[in-house]
Amino acid sequence: MPGLIVFPFAQRPVGRDSRARLPVRPLAPRVAPAAVRVPDPRQVHVEIPFPAGHPQIFVHEGARQLLERKLTVAAGKPVFLSINDNCRSMIAFAERDGIVRARLHHMFLDAPKAVQLALVCYIAKGDREASCVVGRYIERNSHRIRAARPFLLPITTQGAHHDILSIFSALNDKYFGGTVDALITWGRLGSRRNSEGTGRRSIKLGSYSAVERLIRIHPTLDRLWVPRYFVSYVVYHEMLHHVIPAVEQRGGRRILHPPHFMEREALFRDYERALAWERAHMHRVLRARG
Ligand SMILES: [Zn+2]
Numbered sequence: 284m285p286g287l288i289v290f291p292f293a294q295r296p297v298g299r300d301s302r303a304r305l306p307v308r309p310l311a312p313r314v315a316p317a318a319v320r321v322p323d324p325r326q327v328h329v330e331i332p333f334p335a336g337h338p339q340i341f342v343h344e345g346a347r348q349l350l351e352r353k354l355t356v357a358a359g360k361p362v363f364l365s366i367n368d369n370c371r372s373m374i375a376f377a378e379r380d381g382i383v384r385a386r387l388h389h390m391f392l393d394a395p396k397a398v399q400l401a402l403v404c405y406i407a408k409g410d411r412e413a414s415c416v417v418g419r420y421i422e423r424n425s426h427r428i429r430a431a432r433p434f435l436l437p438i439t440t441q442g443a444h445h446d447i448l449s450i451f452s453a454l455n456d457k458y459f460g461g462t463v464d465a466l467i468t469w470g471r472l473g474s475r476r477n478s479e480g481t482g483r484r485s486i487k488l489g490s491y492s493a494v495e496r497l498i499r500i501h502p503t504l505d506r507l508w509v510p511r512y513f514v515s516y517v518v519y520h521e522m523l524h525h526v527i528p529a530v531e532q533r534g535g536r537r538i539l540h541p542p543h544f545m546e547r548e549a550l551f552r553d554y555e556r557a558l559a560w561e562r563a564h565m566h567r568v569l570r571a572r573g
Contacts, residue, residue, distance in 0.1 A: 340366070340389050342366045342392065346392040346393065347364060347366055350392060350399065351363070353399065353403050354383070354385060354407060357403045357407035357408070358383055358406070360378075360382065360383060361383065362382075362385055362406075363382060363383070363385070364385050364387065365384075365385070365386050366387055366392060367386055367387070367389070368388070369386075369428075372388075373387070373388040373391075373421050373428075374391075374417070376406050387402075388421075394420060397416070398420045400413075401414075405417050422528075422531070423528060424528075425528060426525060426526065426528050429496065438468040439468050439469045440469065442502070442505035444509070445504065445505050445509070445511060447469060447518060448467065450511065450514055450515050450518050451498075451518055454515060454518060454522060455522070457552075458522075458550070458551075459522065463522050463525055463526065464496070465496045465498055466495070466496055466498065467498040467499075467518065468497065468499055469502050470500070470501075470502070471501060471502065488500065488504055488517045489501065489517040489518065491522075493528075498524075498525070500514070503568055504517065506571065508564075508567075509564075512553040512556060513557050516551055516553060516557035519551050523544055523547055523548060524544075527544045529541075
């Protein structure tokens, strides 16, 4: 039966933390080894003993202490640092009774040295230039900020002919070291931020919403005559959007598919085959769309 409902974040087998065995290879996306996101317990379909509440992160205590020490030295007074998984406030700090309490998003734990230095400068001295460096880093890492907007249930991955969750999981293992923690569902494309424009027709078949961390695949692809490798290609493309943020150019123009993106896309095993299938059958897909 089409339309089987599963709960989001049941995106891969629970209890197998593939991040723990992340291979070092060029295909692996930028991830946060100092902080690992734990699935929202409300969204895991297997009973596991998570406390109720928000999604959590496991923070590398050594990395936290190191940053706390840097802050203490720069500020010349005690700094208590806590790490969070906030979706809005990335940096917060206040001084009271000679003690600075700082709360930072986990993306800063494994930030490059220069960014950490700027962060320390900003928190300890309120340096304006440093705040720009920090701001740019946050922008570049926006994909690591969890969804601010709750997505609408249900999430549907089992179609009549294609199971996009199994496709997603296979791609995740093969190309991303199992690190992509976006969600996926069959669904028509809304006018979401980051959804595709009108440039490439095939791309409308999928979309990625950064605020929801959600990949949508158009149900028109759930047909017997649409080969699995083509559906895989569309899913792979959207997964790339999750790991490669759009590039902001001067003047505010956003490049959704920067050269680095295109290179990664061409690494898809059936890339040429998928493009050829698209050329030969796109008219049929478009006609069938309903
Ligand atoms: Zn795209």
